[in-house]
Amino acid sequence: MFAKEIYTGTKEENYGTLTYQLEHLVKDEPNRIANLANASALLNQFLQEINWVGFYLLEGERELVLGPFQGLPACIRIPLGKGVCGAAAQKGETIVVDDVHQYPGHIACDAASNSEIVLPLRDRNGRLIGVLDIDSPRFSRFDEDDVRGLNRFVEALSSYL
Structure with a gap:
């Protein structure tokens, strides 16, 4: 599920290359x-x-505020515990939603989104500082390989925050 042709290995190898680039x-x-x-x-x-x-x-x-992103304009503030992002931040764990329309309390910022993954973001001292949110127009876009690969990506990023 990588766009560039340099990513020709397994999904795990591709995430490794992506993290190395980061x-x-x-x-x-x-x-x-x-x-x-x-x-x-x-x-x-x-x-x-x-x-x-x-x-x-x-x-x-008590709330998350929009940070750097790529995509359409988004919701600016999300209370902790609300929607997928607020729940992931409050629980401190990764949440994968195969169908956001079935997620109770989902906050719809883009009607084209059908699935989502949200990962807690910590600083180099392990303190929660936010979340990484990725949306997809495809249902069930994110699998266990994505969870592992994106968690490694976020862990690597955390050491620079």
Whole structure:
């Protein structure tokens, strides 16, 4: 599910290459927003069948605020515990939704989205600072390989935040 022809290995190998590229892209940049912007651009460039990828950042203790992203304009503020992003942040765990229309309390920012994966984002000290949100117009777009690969991607990114 990668757009570039350089990704010709297994899905696991492709995620490894993607994470390697991320590390070299952000390793010398101390600015969190710049690194998140490049990470969302990198994911948008290489993942197929997605229509939105970006970050929501924890503001205070009760809500997420829109951060760097690629895609159509999005919801700006999401309370913790609300929607997929708020639930993933509150629980501190990855959530995969095969059909967002069946998810209770789903917040629809883009009517074209049908599936979603949201991963907690932590800083280098392990503190929750937000979530990575990826939407797809395809139902059941994200599988266990995506969960493992994106978790490794987010873990690598966390060491630069």
